[in-house]
Amino acid sequence: MSANEELLRLIDSIHRDKGIDKEYLFRSLEGAIRQASQKRLGTSGELVVTINRMNGEIEAYEDGRRIDPATFGRIAAQTAKQVMIQKIREAERGSIFDEFAARKSTVVTGTVPTTNRIVLRSACAKSGSWKSRAMFAAPTQWVPATLSGL
Numbered sequence: 001m002s003a004n005e006e007l008l009r010l011i012d013s014i015h016r017d018k019g020i021d022k023e024y025l026f027r028s029l030e031g032a033i034r035q036a037s038q039k040r041l042g043t044s045g046e047l048v049v050t051i052n053r054m055n056g057e058i059e060a061y062e063d064g065r066r067i068d069p070a071t072f073g074r075i076a077a078q079t080a081k082q083v084m085i086q087k088i089r090e091a092e093r094g095s096i097f098d099e100f101a102a103r104k105s106t107v108v109t110g111t112v113p114t115t116n117r118i119v120l121r122s123a124c125a126k127s128g129s130w131k132s133r134a135m136f137a138a139p140t141q142w143v144p145a146t147l148s149g150l
Contacts, residue, residue, distance in 0.1 A: 004056030020091040026051050028091075032083035033058065033069065036076040041067075 001009075011029075015022045034049040037060060041047075045063040052059070060067040100108075 002056075004058075006056075007051075007058075008056040014088065018088065018092050019095045020088065022053075024091060025088075026053060028087040029080075029084060032080040032087070033060070033072075033076075035083060036079035037067075037069075037072050039079060040072050040076040 011022060011025045014020060014025060030049045030051055034047055037049065038047055041062070047067075048061045049069075050059050051057070058069045060069050
């Protein structure tokens, strides 16, 4: 499998698993590569990065002159990776918020496999397609049956 095919597969996987729009992922990746490239190359000109949505090919141009993205190096790749991780987390939080905004003032059931009693009485909950850190009632307000196993 080529790197381009793997990139498309990875974007599709993130889209399905986390519910993040594919176009948002492509635009974020293009921006991350552009940001990392500008740091690496120290360019002051216009840098354009595009990813072909059909075959995953990455193209970069500086002032109309084509640049090989493979020459950006390890540090630029690490920078792009960090930017993408941040963008995915932001989009995932937005997706979870949108899902719960529709459920405001309703009772939601789920499993709480772990709890953290020190930090804001928060818990990691799983229910259906979502997994999220959420605020819950204080442990003194929990139904006793739910405290078994803690």
